[in-house]
Every structure is written in C-alpha cells, then in structure tokens.
Amino acid sequence: MKCNADVMRNLILMVVMVFVVSANSVEAAEIELSVATDEPSYSLGEDITVSVTAYNPNDYEVTLQFGDTLQASYIMDNVYDWSSDKIFLQVLTEVTIGAVSSYNWDLDHDWEYTVGPSTYGYDLSIGTHSVVGALQEQIGEPPGNYTYYSQPLEFEVVPEPATLGLVLLGRLILLRRRYWLA
Numbered sequence: 001m002k003c004n005a006d007v008m009r010n011l012i013l014m015v016v017m018v019f020v021v022s023a024n025s026v027e028a029a030e031i032e033l034s035v036a037t038d039e040p041s042y043s044l045g046e047d048i049t050v051s052v053t054a055y056n057p058n059d060y061e062v063t064l065q066f067g068d069t070l071q072a073s074y075i076m077d078n079v080y081d082w083s084s085d086k087i088f089l090q091v092l093t094e095v096t097i098g099a100v101s102s103y104n105w106d107l108d109h110d111w112e113y114t115v116g117p118s119t120y121g122y123d124l125s126i127g128t129h130s131v132v133g134a135l136q137e138q139i140g141e142p143p144g145n146y147t148y149y150s151q152p153l154e155f156e157v158v159p160e161p162a163t164l165g166l167v168l169l170g171r172l173i174l175l176r177r178r179y180w181l182a
Contacts, residue, residue, distance in 0.1 A: 031054045031062060031097065033052065033054055033148040033149065033150040034052075034053045034133060034150045034151070035051065035052055035053070035074060035150040035153050036050075036153060037049065037131065037153065039155070040156065041156035042124075042158070043157070043158060043160040044157060044159065045160070049106050049108055049109070050082070050107045050108075050133070052104070052133035053103070053104045053105075054072075054103050055101075055102040056097040056099065057100060058100070059099045060099050061096055061097060061098050062097050063094055063097075064097070065137065066094065066095075066136060066137060067092065068093070069088045069089045070083050070086075070088040070136050071137075072107065072133065072135050073107070073133075073146070074131050074133050074134060075131070075134055076122055076124070076130070077122075078130065080122035081134075082107055082109070085120040109124075110122065125157065126157050126158060127156070129154065129157060131152065131153050131155065132149055133149070133150035134148065134149055135148040
C-alpha cells in the first residue's frame with residue numbers, strides 16, 4: 001500500500017513540475033538579460049564583480065522560478081562558467097520582478113585557486129576578455145542549461161602597477177645600453 005502511495009505522490013509532483021515549467025515558459029520570453037562589470041579594467045588578481053541583471057519591460061510583474069539555488073551565472077571567454085565548480089541546494093526558488101523594473105545578481109569572480117588536489121576558478125591573462133550573463137530558469141535541468149543569455153561585454157586585464165614599472169625600467173635600461181654601444 002505504501003508503494004502505491006509513493007508512486008501516486010511522485011506522479012502528482014511530476015504533473016505539478018510540468019505545469020510550473022509550462023507556466024514559466026510563457027513569462028520566460030518577457031525579460032531582458034544584461035551583464036556588467038564593476039570596472040572597465042582590472043589589474044591581475046584584482047577583485048572583479050560581475051553583475052547579471054534581469055529587466056522586466058512590461059507593465060505587469062513577472063515571477064521567475066528556479067529548480068535550485070542557482071539562478072544566475074556568467075560565462076567568461078566562452079570557456080569558464082562561474083557555476084561549474086560550485087554546489088547549489090536542490091530547492092525551488094523564485095524571484096519576482098516588478099513592472100518596468102529589474103533584479104540584479106552580483107557574482108564575485110574566482111581567480112584560480114587550489115584546495116587539496118582540485119583547482120577551481122579561472123585565471124585571466126593580460127588583455128581583453130569577454131563575459132556573458134546567463135540565467136537558469138529551467139526547473140529540472142542540470143546546471144549550465146540556461147534559459148537566457150545576455151549580449152557579451154568586454155573588459156581589460158592590465159599588468160599591476162609594480163609589474164608595469166619593472167617592464168618600463170627594463171626597456172629604459174635596454175635603450176640606454178643600445179645608445180652606449182652605438
């Protein structure tokens with residue numbers, strides 16, 4: 001008897017999940033996603049905050065529902081997904097965005113670090129990088145199956161001032177040496 005009750009309860013849960021996902025997909029097309037960084041350029045290793053913003057342009061509120069605590073993420077250089085090395089609780093969450101307003105997620109970038117035998121994060125080299133915001137509003141989908149993506153945003157990583165000073169000093173010494181040898 002208990003087995004039949006469990007099967008019935010699971011069946012009801014599946015029907016409810018299908019209904020919730022179906023209801024969400026109507027609202028899913030109603031928001032606009034954007035991404036920003038807190039600065040246009042950074043020194044190597046400097047703290048970076050990536051902001052993912054969902055904007056509701058409509059004159060009614062929109063409720064986004066999520067299948068776990070992962071709601072927003074970002075993808076750096078089409079290689080690194082911020083959520084890939086994190087654990088999220090498997091609980092239903094939601095965010096309601098009012099009419100003609102927005103909701104923001106601030107995500108701190110993880111530079112590469114090691115814990116035991118595992119390496120996490122993503123080191124950024126000197127140069128131009130690209131970041132894309134991503135929003136996961138698909139209940140029951142594994143992490144990384146995003147519903148929305150923003151347009152890419154570029155930012156710069158520059159040498160830290162001490163390193164830049166040493167490079168310039170080295171060039172001056174080489175120029176001076178060439179002048180003396182000539």
